[in-house]
Amino acid sequence: MSQNKTIMEVNQELVKERAKCNFNVLEVTHILDGGEKNTLHRKKIESIALDEGAYKDPIPEEYLSPKEKYENAVRKSCLFCKIVKNALTEFTGLEHFSNFFVLRRTADAFFKEISPFLLHLGMFLPTILGQCTTEQQAYWLPRVLDIQIIGTYAQTELGHGTFIRGLETTATYDPETEEFVLHSPTLTSYKWWAGGLGKTVNYCIVVAQLYTKGVCHGTHLFIVQIRDEETHMPLPGIKVGEIGAKMGFNTADNGYLAFDHYRIPRQNMMMKNAQVLKDGTYVKPDSHGKLTYGTMVLVRVILVNEVAFNLAKACTIATRYSAVRRQSQPKPNEPEPQILDYTTQQHKLFICIATAHALQLASAWLWKTFNAVMSDMKKGNTDSLPELHALSSCLKALSTSDVTSLIEQCRYSCGGHGYMLCSGLPNIYSFVTATRTYEGDYTILLLQTARFLVKAYEQAEAGTPVTPTVLYLIEFVSGKRTPWDGSPEGIIKSFQEIAAGNISSCVKSIRNRMSSGLSFEDAWELTTIQLVGAAEAHCRAVISDTYKKEIARITASSSTNVKIVMEQLVNLYLHYWALNRTGDLLRYSSISGEDVANLQMKYEELLTLIRPNAVGLVDAFDLRDEILHSALGSYDGQVYKRLFAEALKSPLNQEPVNETFHKYLKPTMQGKL
Numbered sequence: 001m002s003q004n005k006t007i008m009e010v011n012q013e014l015v016k017e018r019a020k021c022n023f024n025v026l027e028v029t030h031i032l033d034g035g036e037k038n039t040l041h042r043k044k045i046e047s048i049a050l051d052e053g054a055y056k057d058p059i060p061e062e063y064l065s066p067k068e069k070y071e072n073a074v075r076k077s078c079l080f081c082k083i084v085k086n087a088l089t090e091f092t093g094l095e096h097f098s099n100f101f102v103l104r105r106t107a108d109a110f111f112k113e114i115s116p117f118l119l120h121l122g123m124f125l126p127t128i129l130g131q132c133t134t135e136q137q138a139y140w141l142p143r144v145l146d147i148q149i150i151g152t153y154a155q156t157e158l159g160h161g162t163f164i165r166g167l168e169t170t171a172t173y174d175p176e177t178e179e180f181v182l183h184s185p186t187l188t189s190y191k192w193w194a195g196g197l198g199k200t201v202n203y204c205i206v207v208a209q210l211y212t213k214g215v216c217h218g219t220h221l222f223i224v225q226i227r228d229e230e231t232h233m234p235l236p237g238i239k240v241g242e243i244g245a246k247m248g249f250n251t252a253d254n255g256y257l258a259f260d261h262y263r264i265p266r267q268n269m270m271m272k273n274a275q276v277l278k279d280g281t282y283v284k285p286d287s288h289g290k291l292t293y294g295t296m297v298l299v300r301v302i303l304v305n306e307v308a309f310n311l312a313k314a315c316t317i318a319t320r321y322s323a324v325r326r327q328s329q330p331k332p333n334e335p336e337p338q339i340l341d342y343t344t345q346q347h348k349l350f351i352c353i354a355t356a357h358a359l360q361l362a363s364a365w366l367w368k369t370f371n372a373v374m375s376d377m378k379k380g381n382t383d384s385l386p387e388l389h390a391l392s393s394c395l396k397a398l399s400t401s402d403v404t405s406l407i408e409q410c411r412y413s414c415g416g417h418g419y420m421l422c423s424g425l426p427n428i429y430s431f432v433t434a435t436r437t438y439e440g441d442y443t444i445l446l447l448q449t450a451r452f453l454v455k456a457y458e459q460a461e462a463g464t465p466v467t468p469t470v471l472y473l474i475e476f477v478s479g480k481r482t483p484w485d486g487s488p489e490g491i492i493k494s495f496q497e498i499a500a501g502n503i504s505s506c507v508k509s510i511r512n513r514m515s516s517g518l519s520f521e522d523a524w525e526l527t528t529i530q531l532v533g534a535a536e537a538h539c540r541a542v543i544s545d546t547y548k549k550e551i552a553r554i555t556a557s558s559s560t561n562v563k564i565v566m567e568q569l570v571n572l573y574l575h576y577w578a579l580n581r582t583g584d585l586l587r588y589s590s591i592s593g594e595d596v597a598n599l600q601m602k603y604e605e606l607l608t609l610i611r612p613n614a615v616g617l618v619d620a621f622d623l624r625d626e627i628l629h630s631a632l633g634s635y636d637g638q639v640y641k642r643l644f645a646e647a648l649k650s651p652l653n654q655e656p657v658n659e660t661f662h663k664y665l666k667p668t669m670q671g672k673l
């Protein structure tokens with residue numbers, strides 16, 4: 001298991017917990033990594049990147065000024081890139097799925113917040129891969145992969161983020177010079193938010209309304225140089241800067257950008273799908289109208305994995321801490337219990353462990369689905385794109401929303417110490433809460449899924465085939481219902497009935513409103529609260545079903561105790577959400593009041609069964625201390641020694657008397673101020 005570089009003796013509380021664990025921890029690590037080979041691969045990359053200690057800061061990041069924080073983050077980004085480049089020569093290449101995720105996770109040791117290079121690898125590179133022709137890729141990719149240029153993705157504007165069709169930046173083609181003229185006509189058209197734009201990047205992908213021959217063809221993507229490659233000065237016609245202090249992401253130099261009739265060559269339009277010919281003729285993509293939104297779909301898929309990882313970090317911290325922390329005296333003359341022994345504490349934490357597993361497996365499944373759809377699209381078949389868009393939208397929305405709440409729950413479960421930056425939890429929270437907004441706001445993405453669900457419902461009603469994730473609608477419209485039996489399969493069935501019931505209610509509401517004279521748009525708008533609920537219910541059913549099936553498949557050859565503990569967590573997830581949705585269950589399934597009481601009993605039994613394995617389960621995430629950045633969550637559990645060591649690092653503790661005593665306190669106390 002992972003050890004800290006500053007080795008301390010392991011706290012006896014954790015020694016005892018580890019002795020209690022009745023399953024093979026390494027076997028679960030292999031499951032979470034997707035196989036033993038992947039675990040070895042990950043450990044090797046982590047070892048190359050971290051063993052030399054290059055991630056260490058001379059002064060803790062939290063005590064630096066904003067400017068120093070940024071400069072330190074750039075220094076470490078360059079260092080990390082160098083290490084990564086060396087590491088990759090030993091492996092299969094950056095496009096390898098596990099490499100991308102391992103590198104992203106390892107980077108957390110270097111950055112308590114965010115690398116200013118995140119968008120370069122996270123969006124600039126994937127957009128070039130997804131939106132450029134082969135010739136364009138041949139020109140750009142070597143420069144991008146070799147970090148000869150650094151780029152970002154500038155789509156959002158001051159006035160519009162969600163509504164992409166409302167973006168105001170224009171790219172007008174001039175056939176005389178074979179150039180596009182980029183222009184920001186208003187203050188609200190200023191690009192706003194792109195990571196790394198403020199100070200770091202010299203190129204960026206700009207999303208702008210394309211005009212040619214006097215006609216607007218909607219938003220398209222362009223590669224734009226914004227700073228001189230030698231001097232880094234903004235080029236003439238470019239206004240660029242940083243947007244200011246934020247709740248998190250303070251090392252990411254999110255920026256603004258405006259154009260004053262700024263010219264770029266025609267070849268800088270990303271032309272894999274639509275094209276503008278030399279004479280200005282516009283050639284439409286012949287397959288699907290939303291292909292330019294491709295990078296967003298990819299990033300939404302990746303984000304499910306990203307938040308699962310962050311939840312694993314948070315619950316590792318909170319569970320280890322809860323095993324070390326003792327509080328209160330429920331039984332007279334007995335020692336104070338570990339707070340992990342309180343049922344309410346288990347209720348706060350074990351759902352976090354189960355959710356981290358559920359989302360990790362759902363994200364691996366979604367990634368496979370994404371690749372299958374991409375491979376179909378290469379052959380010109382875009383039939384599965386709507387389902388992928390619906391799935392990636394709701395999984396991104398629900399996973400980021402669930403994880404945001406659960407990370408906050410982990411912080412609550414650590415009491416006052418969880419509020420300290422050195423617990424690691426505030427940084428994890430401020431990062432994850434942003435994921436609920438960026439790359440498509442929660443509500444907006446669920447409404448996209450709802451569009452798909454309403455259409456699927458109408459198809460099921462009409463007897464036309466529906467896609468795999470909504471097959472349950474066919475049973476529902478035929479009136480078939482499964483009697484409640486309380487089994488895991490039965491709970492999943494009931495989640496599908498809740499989803500179908502909710503979608504059906506939405507369809508009825510929309511139809512009723514339209515028959516009373518409202519337009520479709522107005523009827524839809526008035527139904528949006530229900531539509532969001534329906535999409536959420538659908539997504540819960542998808543995650544639950546995938547989690548259960550994937551665990552059964554993966555643990556088919558596992559040892560008995562691993563199988564048992566993995567199944568307990570699946571059941572815990574299902575019971576937790578069933579209890580959370582009793583209103584819907586009573587409305588849409590055949591559950592009775594007594595069944596609800598049984599569900600509650602079963603849930604509480606599961607907490608007791610999981611309790612002895614709790615520390616083993618978080619150890620199985622195998623997160624190195626360098627990546628956790630937590631005085632509360634380190635492998636050795638030396639919580640109090642580490643909290644005190646962190647307190648001593650405070651700049652206020654570097655002198656016995658602060659100068660404010662002489663300047664203000666003393667004169668005030670002596671009545672001289």
Ligand SMILES: CCC/C=C/C(=O)SCCNC(=O)CCNC(=O)[C@H](O)C(C)(C)COP(=O)([O-])OP(=O)([O-])OC[C@H]1O[C@@H](n2cnc3c(N)ncnc32)[C@H](O)[C@@H]1OP(=O)([O-])[O-]
Pocket residue numbers: 118122153155156161162163164165195290293294296297385386389438439440441444448451452
């Ligand atoms: C580290 C931090 C990094 C952060 C980076 C960022 O945040 S970067 C910034 C991230 N910014 C954001 O994420 C912005 C979020 N906003 C958006 O993504 C879009 O504005 C929108 C999807 C909300 C609406 O778009 P719209 O007004 O153009 O569309 P519409 O609603 O009129 O629907 C028309 C049809 O298109 C379909 N369709 C839509 N999208 C897709 C797709 N991707 N694929 C396939 N299909 C798609 C839809 O299903 C519908 O099909 P139907 O029913 O007619 O068969």
Ligand SMILES: Cc1cc2nc3c(=O)[nH]c(=O)nc-3n(C[C@H](O)[C@H](O)[C@H](O)COP(=O)(O)OP(=O)(O)OC[C@H]3O[C@@H](n4cnc5c(N)ncnc54)[C@H](O)[C@@H]3O)c2cc1C
Pocket residue numbers: 119153154155156159160161162163192193194195249254434437438439440441442443444
């Ligand atoms: C940390 C961070 C990093 C980012 N990085 C980038 C980046 O690198 N590049 C980039 O281009 N962008 C980036 N963004 C911008 C991000 O993508 C947008 O903020 C996001 O898409 C939400 O758009 P918005 O800000 O316009 O919100 P708004 O759309 O204004 O949302 C405000 C509220 O209005 C509601 N709302 C809006 N429209 C509707 C509707 N039709 N129906 C119902 N409710 C609605 C929303 O649900 C929300 O509650 C970043 C944002 C953050 C926070």
